[in-house]
Amino acid sequence: MxxxxxxxxxxxxxxxxxxxxxxxxxxxxxxxxxxxxxxxxxxxxxxxxxxxxxxxxxxxxxxxxxxxxxxxxxxxxxxxxxxxxxxGTIEGVELVRTHKRRAHKRKAHIRSGKRIKAGNISAHVVKSHKRKYKRTFxxxxxxxxxxxxxxxxxxxxxxxxxxxxxx
Structure with missing residues (x-):
C-alpha cells in the first residue's frame, strides 16, 4: 500500500x-x-x-x-x-526592410458618364529604416x-x- x-x-x-x-x-x-x-x-x-x-x-x-x-x-x-x-505597454524599435510602395491605387472608372482612364501607377522605393513603436494591451x-x-x-x-x- x-x-x-x-x-x-x-x-x-x-x-x-x-x-x-x-x-x-x-x-x-x-x-x-x-x-x-x-x-x-x-x-x-x-x-x-x-x-x-x-x-x-x-x-x-x-x-x-x-x-x-x-x-x-x-x-x-x-x-x-x-x-x-x-x-500594459510595450515600447521598442523595429527595423523596416527596403520595399516598394505604389504611388496611388487609382483604377479606371466612370464619372459623370465619362470614362476616366487609370493613371500611371508607379512605385517608389522606401529605404530600410528603424521605427519606434509603443503598443498598449x-x-x-x-x-x-x-x-x-x-x-x-x-x-x-x-x-x-x-x-x-x-x-
Missing part, C-alpha cells in the same frame, strides 16, 4: 500541471478569466477571428515548464504573452492563480488518494 501511495504522490504534480495547462487553454475558448467569479475579456475590434487568436501560437505555447516533487510550473515562451495577460488573463483552478486540483488530489486507499 505504501508503494501505491508513493506512486500516486509522485504523479500528482504532473496531473496538476496538466489540469492547469488545460484550464489556461480553455480561457481562449470561453474568452474569460475565472477566479471566484467569471470575468469576461473585453471585446476587440477585430472583424474576423477570435480574441487573442490570430495564428494560435500563444495558445499552443502554454505548457508545463517544470514539475518538481511538490510543485508544478506552467508557462509560455511567447514574448507578447505577459503584456496580454497582465495588460488590454488585460486579458489566461494564466495565473485562480480559485476555480485550485478547487479542480484539490478535487483531483482527493480522488487520487481515495482510489489508493480504497484498493
Amino acid at each position: 505504501c508503494e501505491n501511495v508513493n506512486r500516486v504522490i509522485n504523479t500528482i504534480p504532473h496531473k496538476a500541471a496538466t489540469i492547469a495547462v488545460n484550464f489556461s487553454k480553455e480561457r481562449f475558448v470561453k474568452k474569460n478569466w475565472v477566479d471566484k467569479s467569471e470575468i469576461p475579456w473585453k471585446k476587440t475590434r477585430k472583424r474576423k477571428g477570435s480574441t487573442l487568436i490570430k495564428s494560435g501560437r500563444l495558445k499552443k505555447s502554454i505548457r508545463k515548464v517544470h514539475v518538481g516533487a511538490d510543485y508544478a510550473v506552467i508557462g509560455t515562451d511567447v514574448p507578447y504573452a505577459q503584456p496580454h495577460n497582465d495588460g 488590454t488585460q486579458r488573463r489566461f494564466i495565473g492563480r485562480s480559485q476555480k483552478l485550485t478547487d479542480q486540483i484539490v478535487t483531483m488530489v482527493n480522488l487520487e488518494i481515495k482510489k489508493v486507499v480504497a484498493n
Whole structure:
C-alpha cells in the first residue's frame, strides 16, 4: 500500500500541471478569466477571428515548464504573452526592410458618364529604416492563480488518494 501511495504522490504534480495547462487553454475558448467569479475579456475590434487568436501560437505555447516533487510550473515562451495577460505597454524599435510602395491605387472608372482612364501607377522605393513603436494591451488573463483552478486540483488530489486507499 505504501508503494501505491508513493506512486500516486509522485504523479500528482504532473496531473496538476496538466489540469492547469488545460484550464489556461480553455480561457481562449470561453474568452474569460475565472477566479471566484467569471470575468469576461473585453471585446476587440477585430472583424474576423477570435480574441487573442490570430495564428494560435500563444495558445499552443502554454505548457508545463517544470514539475518538481511538490510543485508544478506552467508557462509560455511567447514574448507578447505577459503584456496580454497582465495588460500594459510595450515600447521598442523595429527595423523596416527596403520595399516598394505604389504611388496611388487609382483604377479606371466612370464619372459623370465619362470614362476616366487609370493613371500611371508607379512605385517608389522606401529605404530600410528603424521605427519606434509603443503598443498598449488590454488585460486579458489566461494564466495565473485562480480559485476555480485550485478547487479542480484539490478535487483531483482527493480522488487520487481515495482510489489508493480504497484498493
